[in-house]
Amino acid sequence: MLLTPRYGTGSLSDVLPSVLSYLGVPSETDRLGLNLDGVRRLCVLMIDGLGSEQLAAHPDEAPFLFARSTAPITAGFPSTTATSLSSLGTGLPPGEHGIVGYSVAIPGHKTLMNSLRWRLHGSSDAADLPFDLVPERFQPTPTAFERAREFGVAVVHIGPSMQNGSGLTRGSLRGAQFRTSVSLADLAAETSRALEPAGPTLVYAYHGDLDLVGHVRGPKSLAWRLHLKHVDLVVESIAARLPDDGALVVVADHGMVQLERRFDYDAIPEMRRGVRLLGGEPRMRYIYTREGSTDDVESAWRESLNDHFVVVVKDDAIARGWFGPTVTADAYARIGDILALADDSSAVIRSQAEANASRLEGHHGSLTSAELLVPAVVIRPDR
Structure with missing residues (x-):
């Protein structure tokens, strides 16, 4: 939870x-x-x-x-x-x-x-x-x-x-x-x-x-x-x-x-479609989408990660108060279009682009x- x-x-x-x-x-x-x-x-x-x-x-x-x-x-x-x-x-x-x-x-x-x-x-x-x-x-x-x-x-x-x-x-x-x-x-x-x-x-x-x-x-x-x-x-x-x-x-x-499950973004084509940049870290990913692709990316990530992650769009995350009662224009522009938060001991790794981080046993970032x-x-x- x-x-x-x-x-x-x-x-x-x-x-x-x-x-x-x-x-x-x-x-x-x-x-x-x-x-x-x-x-x-x-x-x-x-x-x-x-x-x-x-x-x-x-x-x-x-x-x-x-x-x-x-x-x-x-x-x-x-x-x-x-x-x-x-x-x-x-x-x-x-x-x-x-x-x-x-x-x-x-x-x-x-x-x-x-x-x-x-x-x-x-x-x-x-x-x-x-x-x-x-x-x-x-x-x-x-x-x-x-x-x-x-x-x-x-x-x-x-x-x-x-x-x-x-x-x-x-x-x-x-x-x-x-x-x-x-x-x-x-x-x-x-x-x-x-x-x-x-x-x-x-x-x-x-x-x-x-x-x-x-x-x-x-x-x-x-x-x-x-x-x-x-x-x-x-x-x-x-x-x-x-x-x-x-x-x-x-x-x-x-x-x-301590991680028990890893989803490899670099090995799952469905998760990469429509993504411009992948930020954050393994247990809390910022997904920056290409123009017009946010809805499709959100659906693909939810399907790929099933119940192991909570996947929400930026405005939903802000409305939930995760960043505090006020979000400045600068802060808003830096937050991902979609957020994916681990809800158990899972992570979204990048075995190729983030090889060292992907091998680590312990991670953080989620709620x-x-x-x-x-x-x-x-x-x-x-x-």
Whole structure:
């Protein structure tokens, strides 16, 4: 069964506005009921790929997080990293920040844009961007970090070096002082160091290897469970070093599903007829159709995928509220003409065009509970 993101009351886009309301930033409100009175130094720790259902299923591997878990929040749609980090960083649903998927068509360009790497497919240089894809123009709304800094909050971003000045960082997470982390332990140490100075402070820390292991080995694998143990230890290490006026909020950008069934777009001619570009990712495909072919493509995909996918046209998806209450003209133009969302453990792969991704064991992107529900664990000293 597919769920709908809880924009405005319980989603990733509500996290930083809620946090900033306690750090003295005007016009920000606590949408999540975090109860952080007295907190002046705060870290939001993003664990890429840690869905609430996966955390709940592994209390032995993550005893510290499990014992402190409360009701989950939702990611946005699609449940994918570029969209989720943009929702977190801007405090906006995808329909407003406009980064509406992993791989999307951009008007005026013949190839798809990879939002995570921030480059057009076939381009070897992310710095060589057309004017309309310059990150600060593509997503012009001030980020939560910029809003915080304007009102005297010290803002630090801790993550792998590839995030420093990347297109996605410039588009959705700009405004923070960047510090590189080189390992899980280093992430904990740098986070603790960033929280040492007195005064209103926001630290955003990111860890991505749990997601990598989930993709390659699967979220049900021994490797994934063992890595979760290390993540839990790092969370406990940061929590143990929080200042008296500090807090730690642990969130994730999406969960993950271990695949059991693959439909190969490259091997099914009926699915390719009338399709101009195929975007999205294996569990949530954007289908960009040729002029006049949308109805036929929709019928062909429904017949080919049977009950394993929910297939809807763009306007239906928007009407269901998947992208939020508002969808800008730019966002609308980037969404596929047809959307195909996995409703079980299936995926639409491309064995030829996306050979590496097609071999991965774990995927995400759809609106199942395993993908959409994510933790929002609040930890304060001695609580």
